[in-house]
Amino acid sequence: MAGIYIHIPFCKRKCRYCDFVSFPDFAHEDIYFVALISEMRRYASLMRGRRFDTVFIGGGTPTVLKPGRLKALLTEAKRCFDIAGDAEITCEANPESASDEKLGELIEAGANRLSLGLQSADAAVLETIGRIHTPDDFLKAVSATRSAGFSNINADVMHGLPGQTAESYLDTLRLVTDLELPHISSYSLILEEGTPMFGAVSKGELALPSPDEVADMEDAGFEFLDGKGYERYEISNFAMPGFECRHNLNYWDNGEYLGLGLNSHSALRLKGEWTRFHNTERLNEYVKELGEGKLPVRDTQKIERGEEMFETVMLGLRKTAGILRADFERRFGVDPVEHYAPAVTELELDGMLEVTEERLFLTKHGLDFQNEALIKFMEQ
Numbered sequence: 001m002a003g004i005y006i007h008i009p010f011c012k013r014k015c016r017y018c019d020f021v022s023f024p025d026f027a028h029e030d031i032y033f034v035a036l037i038s039e040m041r042r043y044a045s046l047m048r049g050r051r052f053d054t055v056f057i058g059g060g061t062p063t064v065l066k067p068g069r070l071k072a073l074l075t076e077a078k079r080c081f082d083i084a085g086d087a088e089i090t091c092e093a094n095p096e097s098a099s100d101e102k103l104g105e106l107i108e109a110g111a112n113r114l115s116l117g118l119q120s121a122d123a124a125v126l127e128t129i130g131r132i133h134t135p136d137d138f139l140k141a142v143s144a145t146r147s148a149g150f151s152n153i154n155a156d157v158m159h160g161l162p163g164q165t166a167e168s169y170l171d172t173l174r175l176v177t178d179l180e181l182p183h184i185s186s187y188s189l190i191l192e193e194g195t196p197m198f199g200a201v202s203k204g205e206l207a208l209p210s211p212d213e214v215a216d217m218e219d220a221g222f223e224f225l226d227g228k229g230y231e232r233y234e235i236s237n238f239a240m241p242g243f244e245c246r247h248n249l250n251y252w253d254n255g256e257y258l259g260l261g262l263n264s265h266s267a268l269r270l271k272g273e274w275t276r277f278h279n280t281e282r283l284n285e286y287v288k289e290l291g292e293g294k295l296p297v298r299d300t301q302k303i304e305r306g307e308e309m310f311e312t313v314m315l316g317l318r319k320t321a322g323i324l325r326a327d328f329e330r331r332f333g334v335d336p337v338e339h340y341a342p343a344v345t346e347l348e349l350d351g352m353l354e355v356t357e358e359r360l361f362l363t364k365h366g367l368d369f370q371n372e373a374l375i376k377f378m379e380q
């Protein structure tokens with residue numbers, strides 16, 4: 001299985017906590033679009049022989065593109081790459097730009113999953129973090145998404161936000177579960193240096209919930225989702241049975257993916273070697289190099305076998321189902337339980353890891369202290 005990620009680096013306005021590569025300036029949309037199409041065409045022959053099972057258009061806010069562009073992107077992707085007929089094709093959207101026109105365009109082009117950014121159902125919290133939509137806009141967007149023909153819908157929500165309480169986080173989860181959305185991603189806020197929010201918190205203008213409050217929020221929220229029938233299948237992701245995100249599962253399985261667009265990352269087996277690289281994050285370089293017929297690739301790294309094994313463990317243990325021992329053995333020729341025997345034994349004794357005949361996975365305690373668990377594998 002392999003995936004394609006396509007990055008759209010434009011947003012109507014920058015959220016206060018955001019450090020993604022996205023710009024609230026559309027002056028370069030046209031030249032970016034041309035460059036992105038030419039990047040796809042350059043990869044077409046290089047990717048021959050590879051079948052892709054998922055496509056994910058992310059950002060940024062893909063739905064801010066000019067009308068017709070999302071459809072043109074997906075049409076070109078299907079022309080350039082061997083995309084399976086039953087591929088999962090996701091597009092991210094924000095409530096204010098999930099218009100009937102854009103949603104219809106996506107459906108026509110074969111998209112079958114929509115990921116909507118809500119973050120919070122509390123209007124005051126949304127304003128504090130710099131979102132430009134209201135909770136009501138989200139309700140309208142869900143309704144429009146369903147009317148367009150999407151049933152596989154994700155809501156992105158956050159916890160640990162300034163001004164957020166456990167109750168307001170639970171209200172957010174109540175809103176999305178009442179809507180019976182089949183997938184929910186709930187990420188804890190990471191305060192990134194250089195963002196306006198980082199500056200406001202550093203100056204004491206904005207207060208964040210304490211780590212204990214965030215942990216309590218998370219426990220209450222995750223228990224609530226469990227009670228509603230959502231399975232926590234990854235540290236921050238919850239789904240009704242059959243609605244797990246295939247694109248992200250491939251990523252956590254340390255599978256192959258091709259990143260297209262500004263700052264997008266790729267992991268591919270090239271000439272037998274596990275290889276990672278990423279595109280430049282500078283728009284002018286991206287456009288210029290593609291215009292000159294070059295791929296704007298940076299930091300190509302050939303990953304040694306031992307590192308590839310560790311990556312596979314590190315990513316695989318994010319999933320609550322953990323790592324299938326047979327899959328690992330098929331890829332590396334060794335059983336992970338034998339290969340990492342000292343770490344596995346120590347973590348089992350600490351109650352952080354469980355091993356069955358089929359798989360190894362972190363316990364709830366292990367998931368809470370995932371970094372500590374991974375250090376044991378890394379130290380080996």
Ligand code: SF4
Pocket residue numbers: 010011013014015018019020022059060061094117
């Ligand atoms: S919508 Fe998403 S990508 Fe755009 S500024 Fe906000 S957080 Fe960043």
